[in-house]
Amino acid sequence: MTLQDKTIAQSRGLDPIFAPQSIAVIGASSDPTKTGGRPIHMLKMHGYKGRIYPVNPKSEVVQDLPAFASLDALPEVPDLIMVLVPGAAAVAVLERAVELGVGAAIVLSAGFAENGPEGQALQARVTELAATSGMRIVGPNCLGAVSVRDAVIATFSVALEKDMPKPGGISIVSQSGNVGSAALANLHEAGAGLARFIATGNEADVQAADALEWVAQDDETNVILCVLETCRDGARLTRALDKARASGKPVVVMKIGTSEAGQKAALSHTGGLAGSDRVFDAVFDRHGAIRVHSLEEMVNTGIALDAMGxxxxxxxxxxxxxxxxxxxxxxxxxxxxxxxxxxxxxxxxxxxxxxxxxxxxxxxxxxxxxxxxxxxxxxxxxxxxxxxxxxxxxxxxxxxxxxxxxxxxxxxxxxxxxxxxxxxxxxxxxxxxxxxxxxxxxxxxxxxxxxxxxxxxxxxxxxxxxxxxxxTRGAVEVEQIAVEALSPEAWRNEASAKVALRAAGLPFPEEIIARSPDEAAKAAEKIGGPVAMKILSPDIQHKSDIGGVQLGISGAENVAAAYKRIMLAVELHASDARVDGVLVAPMATGGTELILGATRDATFGSVVMIGLGGIFAEIFEDTALALAPVSKTQAETMVRSLKAFPLLDGARGRAPADLDALTDAIVNLSRFVARFADDVAEIDINPLLVRDKGQGAMALDALIIPNDHHQAEAAE
Amino acid sequence: MTLQDKTIAQSRGLDPIFAPQSIAVIGASSDPTKTGGRPIHMLKMHGYKGRIYPVNPKSEVVQDLPAFASLDALPEVPDLIMVLVPGAAAVAVLERAVELGVGAAIVLSAGFAENGPEGQALQARVTELAATSGMRIVGPNCLGAVSVRDAVIATFSVALEKDMPKPGGISIVSQSGNVGSAALANLHEAGAGLARFIATGNEADVQAADALEWVAQDDETNVILCVLETCRDGARLTRALDKARASGKPVVVMKIGTSEAGQKAALSHTGGLAGSDRVFDAVFDRHGAIRVHSLEEMVNTGIALDAMGxxxxxxxxxxxxxxxxxxxxxxxxxxxxxxxxxxxxxxxxxxxxxxxxxxxxxxxxxxxxxxxxxxxxxxxxxxxxxxxxxxxxxxxxxxxxxxxxxxxxxxxxxxxxxxxxxxxxxxxxxxxxxxxxxxxxxxxxxxxxxxxxxxxxxxxxxxxxxxxxxxTRGAVEVEQIAVEALSPEAWRNEASAKVALRAAGLPFPEEIIARSPDEAAKAAEKIGGPVAMKILSPDIQHKSDIGGVQLGISGAENVAAAYKRIMLAVELHASDARVDGVLVAPMATGGTELILGATRDATFGSVVMIGLGGIFAEIFEDTALALAPVSKTQAETMVRSLKAFPLLDGARGRAPADLDALTDAIVNLSRFVARFADDVAEIDINPLLVRDKGQGAMALDALIIPNDHHQAEAAE
Missing domain, CATH: 3.40.50.261 (Succinyl-CoA synthetase domains)
Structure with a gap:
């Protein structure tokens, strides 16, 4: 059978990476200490049973094996090629490999995205090649892959130069080559057994998540260690974690870059509190990965899990x-x-x-x-x-x-x-x-x-x-929210935002929109007792600052006067703002002030957050967050994880708060944002007053920031 | 020279423990694997140059050395005896050793305080023997001492059975024998050198602090590792730490029992917040010890310090x-x-x-x-x-x-x-x-x-x-406080407590004691503006609960009426209370609420504490404490260590608080409690309002709980 007889391969997944019957080494060297020579040396040394094809146009024999001038010269289309030639040459090899129907490629060489605009263009070509051909490509600029039992050593890592870890049930999936190598070395020193190793490097095609998904279904793997520097595709990662959980293989994950992530605090208040590293926490929690914070902890935990059965x-x-x-x-x-x-x-x-x-x-x-x-x-x-x-x-x-x-x-x-x-x-x-x-x-x-x-x-x-x-924490079925079809207009101002959220089950009091001093006075009479009055406008976010809020107003005359004061203030300080009227609402008092919010994480989607109200949420960083939607039980777990929980639980002789109403509010907001994940960028409900047990909760203010495409529409 | 020629020795300190020229082993065994045989075996194996005297009435030769029937039978009075016979027999040996003028004793055997009332009585006798004779005794129930360079192995620890750490500059002082042994083993495995080792066990006489003081002045020691389970004498420990600091030998200390200590929270509010483990933190901070929280951290840090020079x-x-x-x-x-x-x-x-x-x-x-x-x-x-x-x-x-x-x-x-x-x-x-x-x-x-x-x-x-x-943090000179000679009466009620504290520089507003409705009205007029009125009584601590507080009262008539209401409430709810009148004070508003307090730690003396006011101090455990007195710089360090510090430092657009006034208050309270350490059990200043920068601070309420002996006097 000649090379030409073979048809272009469809995606065979990552099988050719971890279980190739034949491996070609592009850029093979006769020197077993060089990066181009080390893979062949180690494949032979550790007893790889498949066929090894050194490719080097300048040599006829490489490390006692017949060498070939090019991929085309090989006696068969190999399952796997290891590419050690750099940059543009590597891309040329990949292009020919796709044409020939090679199973998969590992690009160990550098000179890609890490190397300026030219390298970035080369890497984009690698991504395109994989996407259009179905041939999976690991790397570039990566440390490759290893399957211990079959001695598949598709790496030049010196960690395997002396000896191999014994075969075992632990697999390592790492984005960082060096950190993954160190995990492998630690595992080996501890006398534990390894199944698979992969370091995905620049991830032009194969991401850590893909490898995770593959080892999650691998019979040789019992426990997975995972080193992440970033996540390029949230859905792929969560799907892989779900598969690992479904197959009973624990995933121990070390996500590094916690301090950098902290510096990249999002701009908005809730987003700032959430912070993307905390979203990773929520992801791992929801999708059943065990998060650890050091190499040693990862390796120790993985070995323990493997031992425990x-x-x-x-x-x-x-x-x-x-x-x-x-x-x-x-x-x-x-x-x-x-x-x-x-x-x-x-x-x-x-x-x-x-x-x-x-x-x-x-x-x-x-x-x-x-x-x-x-x-x-x-x-x-x-x-x-x-x-x-x-x-x-x-x-x-x-x-x-x-x-x-x-x-x-x-x-x-x-x-x-x-x-x-x-x-x-x-x-x-x-x-x-x-x-x-x-x-x-x-x-x-x-x-x-x-x-x-x-x-x-x-x-x-x-x-x-x-x-x-x-x-046991799976995804929660998102119930259909009984809200009229939502358009950007549905939350153009505080009143419509509250209507939408009230319909979703959030505890907003009944409020009346007044469009004249007289309507305001009538509204106040209907509500009874002192009222709060706020300007309604999609264009005014900090209402108090411009005099758009009047609190504790009683009596028809005072209410009418307050209406006029608000309108005057708007005219003075926000004359361009669209005005929808003045919101008249009962004054709410009592209860513990919390903030309830939601944001949209660019990678993982909607996130819901609860925290102690006011300045304390920020200073004590006392907030809990979770991927939306959450169940009642998950909402309770969030609330109980707050340092301030004793405040809600009857500390120091206080009455216990209405946790039932609080968790209902969290659940309902989480369902709302999950349902409208594409439309909502951020929701702030601040404050949410939680009253004594049996007395319910009351949300006082709401802000819904629509997603960009809605804002763009609104601006048209 | 016969035994009898020697006179009863005065205290020669711990020299005979670490550098004995002769060692007698009481309860010596011919079996080198038994506890009674191991010390002799190891002394010989590692090449101790001094004289070894096995004492065993049943043998004439022990491990190739001539054995003796008793202490009296020895050819000289040994510098050091190792006692391996248990309980009462050990005490008998010690009594004879004192009479003979033995240099020092290490009681390795058990059967003392850890072994019920009988053992406790025996241990009391050991303590008494050491105190009256000056012969220092290590143990009982301890793991003894080692000096590596001279191969003085006064222990039966198996850690030294195979080989010794090499001589070096690190010394280990531990109360726990096993934990100290583990530190020694870790040090040895890391290839680091050891100078001295001592494990003090039950501490009938020699405490870890004494050993610490000795190694602090030891030429062979560069760095000291210290494992503490408790501290039996605060002054001895702090003196030893001061000596180590003075001689430039860093002390790395692991104080264990943090979680137990947490459970032994003191009864009173401030005491509860302080917690004795936090007092240890303050002690180590003040007296220049580096606190670590694991064996590995202690050993790693010690080795690093020794290497760094x-x-x-x-x-x-x-x-x-x-x-x-x-x-x-x-x-x-x-x-x-x-x-x-x-x-x-x-x-x-x-x-x-x-x-x-x-x-x-x-x-x-x-x-x-x-x-x-x-x-x-x-x-x-x-x-x-x-x-x-x-x-x-x-x-x-x-x-x-x-x-x-x-x-x-x-x-x-x-x-x-x-x-x-x-x-x-x-x-x-x-x-x-x-x-x-x-x-x-x-x-x-x-x-x-x-x-x-x-x-x-x-x-x-x-x-x-x-x-x-x-x-650089030394003790602060306690300035004489210009307060009239204080008797228990000086703080019998809130007013007199405030007078004393105001004289000490604490920012209490001027207040007037009224003894009739008329006096109250006049006082309010003099103060101007609305006033706060509080019952004054040494017997009423929770004044609000019984209706003894009236706030924001304006106008002579209202003030007089409030006076009557207070007196009526006291008559109804605290008819037995001694009443000193009603305190009339300006209503204070604004500023951030803090609590400032002081307690007396049974081991280490006066401690001053600052924290965020209200319920948050407890829930977020956001308090800082230090041994009193503190300098202005130390007070500032305390304030800056609060998680809530941003609240005082202009967070989120707030005005910065008057840190100068706050730190003055801390310094002044710390001087007060240091000056009156014997008289004061606890002081609570709650709240202390700290206003915007330049506006000062104001203390609103004060409680001084006198020390027991004063309370006893007062009750007479």
């Missing part, structure tokens, strides 16, 4: 601590508290059981086995069994950093732990142990999650528990 | 980051931000200098050297020299975790760093590198602070900088 921590992590030292017990309790892990006292029966073995032990929790344990190592089994049998805590956490280095103790401990983990097949034992390495691996073989330090243990337990907590 | 980070840490990968650069900037370390842009001249070498490098900061650096490793020198020569940042931080494993790169890097560190002898280079171990040690030899992870690097830089920040 079907064992679980549960949604509310709590630990029974077993230490042979009071000091370590205290440190473990401190670290647990710092990581939100409860340390619940053991039952009296459990304490009695422990005291029967170790009369001098402190048995409440932490269990301080004292020096007695190293003298009687066989007591460990009874202690751990006691801890796991007691329902007070979800997990047992053992300090093993000292004992396992002593062969006599190690054997006793390991045997004991083998029995006790077998007896509790669904419960998780977490061990604090850094070494010896083979002892750590032995413990992991028992399904024990191992972390090298006390802090790592407790942070790990929190991360492992996040898996259970976010596992 | 005279190099400094400076008080405001900032880093020029050098990484050969954009991803790592971003992660390092993230970690810097998370640890309060600035990443300032380099000057244009520096950027041009970097671009001249690496045209594709990102040179702003982080400096992303890209893959070009591994191809041209000699560029590192120019990059690091550029970073250190630019005054924009105090420190250079390098990612070396990948490069130093490759011999070719390692040699080039190390040579370059040797030259550049020599060129900048006062500046600190921090490297992120975990291994290879010998490369890390080589870098440390150049004065480079090495940390194994990115997070550890940036947390380390913050900790190292804390050294410079707290180095």
């Amino acid at each position: 079907d064992r679980r921590i549960g949604t509310d992590p709590s630990v029974a601590i077993v230490a042979a030292s009071g000091g370590f017990g205290v440190m473990m309790a401190d670290a647990a508290a710092a990581n939100g892990v409860a340390v619940n006292p053991l039952s009296e029966a459990t304490q009695a059981r422990i005291k029967a073995v170790l009369p001098l032990a402190s048995a409440v929790n932490p269990i301080d086995a004292t020096a007695q344990m190293s003298a009687n190592p066989d007591f460990l089994e009874e202690l751990v069994d006691s801890a796991l049998s007691d329902p007070a805590n979800s997990t047992a956490c053992l300090m093993l950093s000292m004992g396992m280095g002593i062969p006599r103790l190690r054997k006793v401990y390991t045997d004991a732990l083998a029995r006790v983990t077998a007896k509790h097949p669904e419960k998780t034992v977490v061990a604090c142990i850094a070494q010896p390495q083979d002892a750590v691996e032995e413990l992991r073989g028992l399904g024990i999650a191992c972390f090298p330090t006390i802090d790592a243990c407790m942070a790990g337990i929190a991360a492992l528990s996040a898996r259970d907590r976010i596992q | 005279d190099r400094r980070i400076g008080t405001d840490p900032s880093v020029a980051i050098v990484a050969a990968s954009g991803g790592f650069g971003v992660m390092m900037a993230d970690a810097a931000a998370a640890n309060g370390v600035a990443v300032n842009p380099l000057s244009e001249a520096t950027q041009a200098r970097i671009k001249a070498v690496l045209p594709l490098a990102s040179a702003v900061n982080p400096i992303d050297a890209t893959a070009q650096m591994s191809a041209n490793p000699d560029f590192l020198e120019e990059l690091v020299d550029s970073a250190l020569s630019d005054p924009a940042n105090s420190t250079a931080c390098l990612m070396l975790s990948m490069g130093m494993g490759i011999p070719r790169l390692r040699k080039v890097y190390t040579d370059a760093l040797a030259r550049v560190t020599a060129k900048h002898p006062e500046k600190t280079v921090v490297a992120c590198i975990a291994q290879p171990q010998d490369a890390v040690e080589e870098l440390r030899g150049l004065g480079i602070a090495c940390f194994p992870t990115i997070d550890a690097c940036m947390a380390g830089i913050a900790a190292l900088s804390a050294r410079d920040r707290i180095q």
Whole structure:
């Protein structure tokens, strides 16, 4: 079969990248230490079973393999090409590869978007080639891909030059080549097994999200580690995360650039509070990824998840601590508290059981086995069994950093732990142990999650528990909102915005639009009691500043006078503004002031936010946000996550607030923005007064900023 | 010279513990793996040059050494005895040792305070023996002491069974034996050198503070690591810390039990907010110790300090980051931000200098050297020299975790760093590198602070900088307060408390005590404007609750009526209360509400606290505290450390507050409580209204709770 016999391939996805039967190396070198020589050297060294085709017009033999002058000269169309020639030459190769029907390409060479306008143009051509041909292209300027079991080494990373990680269930998907490599190296040093590795670099075509989706459906992969610097397509990423969740493969993600993201605060108030890094938090939370904040945490958590198999921590992590030292017990309790892990006292029966073995032990929790344990190592089994049998805590956490280095103790401990983990097949034992390495691996073989330090243990337990907590949070069905067909006019001013939001279930009081002093007086009479009066105009956003607001006005005469004052102020300070009248509303008092808002994230869509009102939201950064729409339960989780939650929950003798009304408001706003995601850029409901339990909530002011295309229409 | 010839020794301090010429082991065992045999085994193995005397009535030879039946049978009075016999037998040995004039004792055996009432009585006897004789006793129930250079191994810790850390400049003082041992093991694994080790256990006599004071004056010690579970004597600890600071030896302290301490919240409001763990923070801050929160952080920081010698980070840490990968650069900037370390842009001249070498490098900061650096490793020198020569940042931080494993790169890097560190002898280079171990040690030899992870690097830089920040904070001279001799009566009610505090410089408005409706009316007239009226009684603390407060009263008639209402309310609800009259004061409005308070910590004395007023102090835990007295600068540091500080600093268009008046109030209250530390249990000034800049501050309410002995007097 000649090259010409083959037809142009349709997209075969990423299969040729991770499981190619044949690999051509474009720009192959005879020097195994050079970037062009390293891939061939490593493919041979680690025993790749497929066919390797060095392509180099200047050599006939490369590293003992016959070399070819070009892609066209190959005896077959390869599944995968690795492109090591730079810039324009690489693009030429890709163009020919598409014509020949090559399965996929990895462009390791640089000289693209990172290299000025010329490189950007070359990269645009790469994107176009992939899009029009269906041939998937990884890179350019990337570190390539690895499949350990089949020794597919489509990278020049020095991390694999000496030896390979053993085959295993963990896959790494990274945008950054170096950070991904470091994760691979750490995994290897920890003696853990790797399934797949990919570093997507400039992402002209294949994004981390695509790779994530592929490994989410990969039989060899149990756990996915993911390093993100950015997200180029929110929908692709969330779909990939959903697939991973559906297939039961936990994703541990480290999104870097948190501080940069902080600097790129959005312009508007709510947007500024939301901040794009917090949107990533909301995305990972919603779509079931476990977010970590360091390389070590990512690798430790991934290895622990792989070791644990079907064992679980549960949604509310709590630990029974077993230490042979009071000091370590205290440190473990401190670290647990710092990581939100409860340390619940053991039952009296459990304490009695422990005291029967170790009369001098402190048995409440932490269990301080004292020096007695190293003298009687066989007591460990009874202690751990006691801890796991007691329902007070979800997990047992053992300090093993000292004992396992002593062969006599190690054997006793390991045997004991083998029995006790077998007896509790669904419960998780977490061990604090850094070494010896083979002892750590032995413990992991028992399904024990191992972390090298006390802090790592407790942070790990929190991360492992996040898996259970976010596992169940799916998308919420967006109910149809019973609002008349919305046009930009529907929220052209405060009154129409409130009408729309009230129809969506937000608690706005009934208000009357007055178009004359007389109408205002009549409206005030109908409402009863003192009223608030505000200018209605799509063109005036800061109404108070120009004298467009009058508060607490009583009596027909005063109301009529206030109307005139407002109109005079508008004439003076905003003479060009379109005026729709004056809004007359009941004065609202009492309750706790919150702000409720929504923004549209450019990458991930609508986001809803709740926070403490006034200046505090900004200073204490006390806001919670989530991707819209949210369920009632998710809204409650948001509210409970506020530092100010005690204010709403009856702190210091206050009456508890009407959480039901508050969460209803969040749910209803979230549905509204999800339904009208294309039309709404931002909504601010400020303040939202939440009253005492049973008294409801009341939204006082609303601003809907339409999306650009609506604003453009309105301006026409 | 016989035993009897010697006289009872006076206190020779801890010298015999760390530098004994002779050691007797009471309860010596022939089995080198047993606790009684291990010390002798290790002394011999590691080459102790002094005289070793096994004491065991049942053996004539122990581990090839002649054994003795008792202390009395020894050929000399030993400098040090190690006591391994338990409980009552140990006490008997100590009693005889005192009579014989033994230099010091280490009681390794248990069976004391940790072991019920009987053990407590034995321990009290140990304390008494040490106090009356001057013979210092370490323990009981402790892990003993080690001096590495002289191979003094007065411990049975298995940590030293295999090998010893090399001699070096770091000393470890720990209350917990196991945690101290773990620190020693970590230090050893990191290839760092140890001077002294001591674990003080039950502290019947020698406290960690005493050991700290000793090593603070020890020529072999450069850096002190300290593990505290508690502090039994605040004055001893602060004196020891002051001595360490005076001798230029940094103390890195890990105080454990933070979460327990949190549970032991003091009863009163201010005390509850202060919490004893926060008092430790204030103590370490004032007395120049660097607080860390994990074993790894303590060891890493200690090793870095020892390596740095005279190099400094400076008080405001900032880093020029050098990484050969954009991803790592971003992660390092993230970690810097998370640890309060600035990443300032380099000057244009520096950027041009970097671009001249690496045209594709990102040179702003982080400096992303890209893959070009591994191809041209000699560029590192120019990059690091550029970073250190630019005054924009105090420190250079390098990612070396990948490069130093490759011999070719390692040699080039190390040579370059040797030259550049020599060129900048006062500046600190921090490297992120975990291994290879010998490369890390080589870098440390150049004065480079090495940390194994990115997070550890940036947390380390913050900790190292804390050294410079707290180095200069000494005690403040307490000025004599010009207040008339104070008796308990001086603060028996709000009015007299205010008089005392006003005399001390606190900004209380002039107020008038009225004892009849008529006097009240006259007082209001004199003050002018609406007034606040409050019942004055030493027996009524929650005045509003019983109707003892009337606010905003104007006009003579109304004021007189309000006086009567108050008296009627007191008659109804607090008929037994002693009544001193009604306080008439101007109504105060405006300004930001703060709370200013002071408490007396049982261990460390007077503490002053400032926080945002109202419910927020508690919910956001936004308070700052310091040991009293504080200087004006320290008061400003406290205020600036509040999360709410932007509220006082003109956030969101507000007028800046009168910080000068606020810090004056803090300073004056701190001097007052320092001056009357014995008399005052607690002071609450709530609210303290801080007005716009230039407008001053006004304290509205004051409560002084006298110390118990005064209350007892008052009750007589």
